[in-house]
Amino acid sequence: MKFLPVFLDLKNRPCAVIGGGEVASRKVSLLLEAGAKVTVHAPAVGETLRRWIDDGKVGHVAREFSPPSLDGCALVIAATDDKAVNRQVSDAARERNIPVNVVDQPDLCTFIMPSIVDRSPVIVAVSTGGASPVLARLIRARLETLIPAGYGRLARLVASFRDKVKQRFAHSSRRRQFWEEVLQGRIAELVYSGQEQAAEKALQQRLDAVDGGQPPVGEVYLVGGGPGDPDLLTFRALHLMQQADVVVYDRLVSPAVLNLIRRDAERIYAGKERDNHAIPQEDINHLLVRLAREGKRVVRLKGGDPFIFGRGGEEIDTLAAEGIPFQVVPGITAAAGCAAYAGIPLTHRDYAQSVVFVTGHLQDGTVNLNWKALVQPRQTIVFYMGLHGVETICRELIRHGMPPTTLAALVQQGTTRNQRVLTGDLQTLPSIVDKAQVKPPTLIIVGDVVELQGRLKWFEPSAAN
Ligand code: SAH
Numbered sequence: 001m002k003f004l005p006v007f008l009d010l011k012n013r014p015c016a017v018i019g020g021g022e023v024a025s026r027k028v029s030l031l032l033e034a035g036a037k038v039t040v041h042a043p044a045v046g047e048t049l050r051r052w053i054d055d056g057k058v059g060h061v062a063r064e065f066s067p068p069s070l071d072g073c074a075l076v077i078a079a080t081d082d083k084a085v086n087r088q089v090s091d092a093a094r095e096r097n098i099p100v101n102v103v104d105q106p107d108l109c110t111f112i113m114p115s116i117v118d119r120s121p122v123i124v125a126v127s128t129g130g131a132s133p134v135l136a137r138l139i140r141a142r143l144e145t146l147i148p149a150g151y152g153r154l155a156r157l158v159a160s161f162r163d164k165v166k167q168r169f170a171h172s173s174r175r176r177q178f179w180e181e182v183l184q185g186r187i188a189e190l191v192y193s194g195q196e197q198a199a200e201k202a203l204q205q206r207l208d209a210v211d212g213g214q215p216p217v218g219e220v221y222l223v224g225g226g227p228g229d230p231d232l233l234t235f236r237a238l239h240l241m242q243q244a245d246v247v248v249y250d251r252l253v254s255p256a257v258l259n260l261i262r263r264d265a266e267r268i269y270a271g272k273e274r275d276n277h278a279i280p281q282e283d284i285n286h287l288l289v290r291l292a293r294e295g296k297r298v299v300r301l302k303g304g305d306p307f308i309f310g311r312g313g314e315e316i317d318t319l320a321a322e323g324i325p326f327q328v329v330p331g332i333t334a335a336a337g338c339a340a341y342a343g344i345p346l347t348h349r350d351y352a353q354s355v356v357f358v359t360g361h362l363q364d365g366t367v368n369l370n371w372k373a374l375v376q377p378r379q380t381i382v383f384y385m386g387l388h389g390v391e392t393i394c395r396e397l398i399r400h401g402m403p404p405t406t407l408a409a410l411v412q413q414g415t416t417r418n419q420r421v422l423t424g425d426l427q428t429l430p431s432i433v434d435k436a437q438v439k440p441p442t443l444i445i446v447g448d449v450v451e452l453q454g455r456l457k458w459f460e461p462s463a464a465n
Helices: 022-033 047-054 083-095 133-146 151-168 172-184 186-192 196-210 235-241 281-293 312-322 334-342 390-399 429-435 448-456
Strands: 014-018 037-041 059-061 075-078 100-102 115-119 122-126 219-224 246-249 266-269 297-302 326-329 354-359 379-384 407-412 420-425 442-446
Touching: 014 022, 014 083, 022 037, 022 047, 022 075, 047 059, 075 083, 083 100, 115 133, 115 151, 122 133, 122 151, 133 235, 151 172, 151 186, 151 196, 172 186, 172 196, 186 196, 186 219, 186 235, 219 235, 219 281, 219 312, 235 297, 235 326, 246 281, 281 297, 281 312, 297 312, 312 326, 334 379, 334 407, 334 442, 390 429, 390 442, 407 429, 407 448, 420 429, 420 448, 442 448
Parallel strands: 014 037, 014 075, 037 059, 075 100, 219 297, 219 326, 246 266, 246 297, 354 379
Antiparallel strands: 115 122, 379 442, 407 420, 407 442
């Protein structure tokens, strides 16, 4: 190990920053966040530093650097663009045994500054030992996505219960078990979603209940998995998928998204193929209830958004009736995902001022829709589940007054590496489906905006995840 990672307590300690530019001001800002008493040494300072100095937040020595000015400092950072001055600072600090960092000159440093993820009081620091600050920043960016913003709040809640929990458990191993369960379970989830009072109450209840040996209550997370590209998941969806005990998923959820589920989570396929539901809806609803009653964290993973043609409402209705706690995580719906990846803006000032999402699902061979409301000028129509009924859809739109030359697009498996976009008009669409053997899941977009596709397409499926 080239450097020993430590966390310094700099509260009210004198620190010196040499240099008055932008880089210096960033370092000053960090030191201020750690509560240090900062003095800037520079004949001239930039705007940000000037403001802090005028506000009295930061001290200022408006002279060229002189070594004795470091006397008594707890820490020194040199951030000038003059190499000679930087070296002078480094030498002066070393002579006085003061830790010194010189920005971008590792050979002059006795300590280096890590990239940090700040979830105070939780801080994650990343260092590559000076080898590559860019790599450190990339790692930090990955960690940012993995560590929910609520970790800081969670740490504060834990701190406020620490003594109580300590008293309750005689053995440290039981105590550890208790905290592991709290930090990975429903109580932590409540904190992440901003429900801190509920979390505190649940933690107290949990603590009161431990001696009685009551099993913990599970929870169901109804999660939108987006249209296919795993990069389109929300941070929250990913986070819940990575800590689930069991995931109940639909056919629409792409393999690339399924790949992100925690390795040892149980996976249950709930089907949802046309006319071939692997598990009837009623049974899915009750399966979720049963799993949660077993104390499990259940992710109910759906394609797109759970509240858009996802029957999410029905599933949580049963949960609500049975008193099972649940949360809903939105996802990017197929219309938004397919439109973006096909290069078809659903609204556009020159083409369409409104967009409607409708189901094209056939019941008894007919599509029972309010066609008059659909056939409006300057309106884009997006049909979900419309492939099977494409012929009826095109015929009815024409019958209710839409020009047969109105443009339409088919987007098959949008946002994935198998995406296909085919365009035509209301007359040609059914035969395109036939000839090109278009398969579900496919979205149908009808309206003048389809014209833009030729100019605005950008996505290369073969290069996708
Ligand atoms: N809840 C989902 C929709 C479920 S209905 C959502 O918000 O996206 C299923 C229909 O969605 C499919 O028949 C198809 O029309 C559409 N669909 C879902 N994912 C799609 C994709 N990746 N590409 C094209 N269409 C998709």
